[in-house]
Amino acid sequence: MRMFWIRTAFLGGLMLVWEVATRPIGGTTVIDPYYISSPLRIWEYLVEGLSTGRLLYDTAVTVAEAALGLVIGIITGLAVGLAFAFSRSLAEFGEPFMRGLNALPRVALAPLMLLWFGIGFAGKVFIAWSLVFFIVFYNTYTGARSIDPGIVNAAKVLGASRLQMVRMVVLPGVFTWVFAALRVSVSFALLGAIVGEFVGARAGLGYQLMLAQGHLNTDGVFAVLVIIAVLAIVLIELAREVEERLLKWRPATSL
Amino acid sequence: MSAGRPTGIAADGVRADGREPGESRPAADGVPSAATRHSATLTVRDFSIRFLSADREVRAVDAISCDISDGHINAIVGPSGCGKSTLLNAVADLLPPTAQLSGELAVRPGVKLGYVFQQDALLPWRTTLGNAEMGLEIAGIPRSERLQRLEKWLRITGLTDFADHYPHQLSGGMRQRVSLIRTLVCEPHLVLMDEPFGALDAQTRAVMQDEVLRIWRETRTTILLVTHDLAEAILLARRVFVMSRQPGRVIRVVDVELAEPRDVFETRVTPQFEALYKEVWQVLRDQFRSQAGNP
Ligand SMILES: Nc1ncnc2c1ncn2[C@@H]1O[C@H](COP(=O)(O)OP(=O)(O)OP(=O)(O)O)[C@@H](O)[C@H]1O
Ligand SMILES: [Mg+2]
Numbered sequence: 001m002r003m004f005w006i007r008t009a010f011l012g013g014l015m016l017v018w019e020v021a022t023r024p025i026g027g028t029t030v031i032d033p034y035y036i037s038s039p040l041r042i043w044e045y046l047v048e049g050l051s052t053g054r055l056l057y058d059t060a061v062t063v064a065e066a067a068l069g070l071v072i073g074i075i076t077g078l079a080v081g082l083a084f085a086f087s088r089s090l091a092e093f094g095e096p097f098m099r100g101l102n103a104l105p106r107v108a109l110a111p112l113m114l115l116w117f118g119i120g121f122a123g124k125v126f127i128a129w130s131l132v133f134f135i136v137f138y139n140t141y142t143g144a145r146s147i148d149p150g151i152v153n154a155a156k157v158l159g160a161s162r163l164q165m166v167r168m169v170v171l172p173g174v175f176t177w178v179f180a181a182l183r184v185s186v187s188f189a190l191l192g193a194i195v196g197e198f199v200g201a202r203a204g205l206g207y208q209l210m211l212a213q214g215h216l217n218t219d220g221v222f223a224v225l226v227i228i229a230v231l232a233i234v235l236i237e238l239a240r241e242v243e244e245r246l247l248k249w250r251p252a253t254s255l
Numbered sequence: 256m257s258a259g260r261p262t263g264i265a266a267d268g269v270r271a272d273g274r275e276p277g278e279s280r281p282a283a284d285g286v287p288s289a290a291t292r293h294s295a296t297l298t299v300r301d302f303s304i305r306f307l308s309a310d311r312e313v314r315a316v317d318a319i320s321c322d323i324s325d326g327h328i329n330a331i332v333g334p335s336g337c338g339k340s341t342l343l344n345a346v347a348d349l350l351p352p353t354a355q356l357s358g359e360l361a362v363r364p365g366v367k368l369g370y371v372f373q374q375d376a377l378l379p380w381r382t383t384l385g386n387a388e389m390g391l392e393i394a395g396i397p398r399s400e401r402l403q404r405l406e407k408w409l410r411i412t413g414l415t416d417f418a419d420h421y422p423h424q425l426s427g428g429m430r431q432r433v434s435l436i437r438t439l440v441c442e443p444h445l446v447l448m449d450e451p452f453g454a455l456d457a458q459t460r461a462v463m464q465d466e467v468l469r470i471w472r473e474t475r476t477t478i479l480l481v482t483h484d485l486a487e488a489i490l491l492a493r494r495v496f497v498m499s500r501q502p503g504r505v506i507r508v509v510d511v512e513l514a515e516p517r518d519v520f521e522t523r524v525t526p527q528f529e530a531l532y533k534e535v536w537q538v539l540r541d542q543f544r545s546q547a548g549n550p
Binding site: 148150151153154155156157158159160161164168169172176249250251 | 347349368369370372374376377378379381382389390392393394421423424437438441
C-alpha cells in the first residue's frame with residue numbers, strides 16, 4: 001500500500017514537472033509544447049475525442065480487429081498444431097515451411113494485406129491472425145509432444161479410445177501451453193491490428209495515430225498513445241485472469 | 256513359436272486375445288513348476304524381449320516362464336535393469352515398436368487389466384476425484400454411479416477430505432493412493448504393480464502395504480507386484496519369482512507359506528519370515544556378486 005502512494009506521488013510529480021516545463025516563465029518556455037504536448041492538453045484532447053464518440057469508435061474498431069484475429073488465430077493454430085502433432089509425416093514435411101513463414105517479419109505482409117483486403121477491417125484481422133497463429137501453433141505442437149508418456153500409458157491401460165485420449169489427455173495438456181501464452185497472444189493481436197492500421201485504414205487507433213502525426217498534432221498522438229496503453233493493460237490483465245482461472249491446478253513455482 | 260507382438264487390448268481394457276489358454280506343462284530350464292492350473296490368469300512361456308536400435312540390441316528378458324494363478328499376490332524381485340518393468344509393459348501391451356517379442360505371453364481371455372505405475376501418472380489438471388474416476392468415465396459409467404462407487408474407496412484410503420485437491424496439493428503417499436484407487440475401482444482381474452511404493456518413506460510404505468493386503472483380502476484380485484524390496488515381496492506375496500540380472504530370467508520360485516491373515520507389522524518379526532528372507536536374499540546376492548565381479 002505504501003508503494004502505491006510512492007508510485008502515485010512519483011507519477012504526479014512527473015506530470016507536474018512536464019506541465020510546468022511547457023508553461024512560459026518570464027516570456028520563455030523550457031520546452032515547446034509543440035513537440036511534447038503537455039498533460040493538460042492531452043487530457044483536453046482525450047475528453048473531447050471520447051465525448052464526441054470519435055475516439056471511442058476507433059477504440060472499438062481496433063479491439064474488434066484484435067479480438068477476431070485472436071480467436072481465429074487460436075482456433076487455426078490449435079487445429080494445425082494438433083494435426084502436426086498427430087501426423088509425423090505432416091510434421092516432417094511442414095516444419096521448414098512453418099519456420100520460414102514464422103521468420104517472415106509480419107509488417108512485410110502489409111502490401112499483401114492491402115492487395116487482398118483493401119484498407120478495410122478484414123486486412124487488420126489478417127495481420128493480427130498471422131501473429132497469433134504461429135504462437136498458438138508452436139505452443140500446441142510443443143505442448144502435445146511434451147505430454148508425459150506415463151499419463152498416456154495410464155489412460156491407455158484404463159481403456160481410453162483415441163478420441164477419449166484426445167479429450168482427456170492431449171487437449172488439456174495442450175491448453176496448458178496455449179493459455180500460458182495467452183498474454184503474449186493478446187498483445188500480439190493488438191500489435192497486429194495497430195500495425196495494419198498504420199499501413200492504410202479508415203478507422204482505428206493506429207489510423208488516428210497516423211492522422212494526428214500527419215497534422216503535426218502532438219496532443220493527438222499522445223492522447224491515442226494513452227488510450228492504447230490503457231487498452232493493452234486492461235486486455236492483458238483480462239488474459240491473466242483467464243489464464244489463472246483455467247490453470248488453477250498448477251503449482252505456483254517460486255525460485 | 257513366435258508370438259510377434261501380443262494382441263492388443265480392446266477399448267474396455269479387456270485383452271482381446273482369442274488364444275486358448277496354454278495347457279500347462281513343466282516350465283523350461285528347470286524352473287520349479289508352479290502348481291499349474293489350467294487357466295492361469297497370465298501364462299508366460301519361454302518369453303523373450305529384445306530392444307532393437309540402429310547400432311545395437313538389448314536383450315531385456317530372456318526365455319522367461321511363469322504362471323500367475325488366480326486370486327493371489329505374486330511378486331517379482333530382481334536386480335535393477337533385469338527387465339521387470341519391461342515384462343509388465345509387455346503384459347499391458349505398452350512396449351514401443353522397437354521391442355521384439357518371442358515366445359508365449361497370454362492373458363486369459365476376458366481378464367481385465369489394471370496397472371499401477373511406479374510414478375503415479377496422475378493428470379495434474381484433474382482433482383483426486385477426477386483422476387480416480389478416469390477409468391469409470393472411459394467405460395461410460397454415469398457420473399452419479401461413479402461418485403457412488405468411488406465413495407467407498409476414498410473412505411478406505413482416507414482421501415475423502417482431499418477429493419477436490421489437485422495432485423500437487425497431495426503428498427507422495429496420497430498421490431500413490433489415488434493412483435491405486437483409480438485402478439482398483441475398475442475392479443480389474445489382474446493388477447500389475449511396478450514398484451508402486453518405491454518412492455515412499457518407510458512408514459508410509461508400510462501403511463500402503465497394509466492397505467494393499469486389506470484390499471486384496473476383500474477383493475481377492477490377482478496381483479503381480481514388481482519390487483526392489485525383498486521384505487515387501489515376502490510380506491505381500493504368496494509366490495515370489497526371483498530374476499537374474501540382465502538379460503532377466505526366472506532363477507527361483509519361492510512359495511511363501513506364512514500364517515494368514517498376514518500383518519505387515521506382525522509377520523515381519525516371525526522366524527518363518529526371517530528364514531524366507533534369508534533364502535531369497537541368498538539367491539539375489541549371488542546375482543549382485545556376479546554383477547560386481549563382471550561389470
Ligand atoms: N525402450 C527401450 N529401448 C531400449 N532398451 C530398453 C527400453 N526399455 C528398457 N530397455 C532396456 O531393457 C532392460 C530392462 O529394463 P527395465 O526397465 O525392464 O528394468 P527393470 O528390471 O524394471 O529395472 P529397475 O528395477 O531399475 O526398474 C534395461 O537394460 C533397459 O536398458
Ligand atoms: Mg523398473
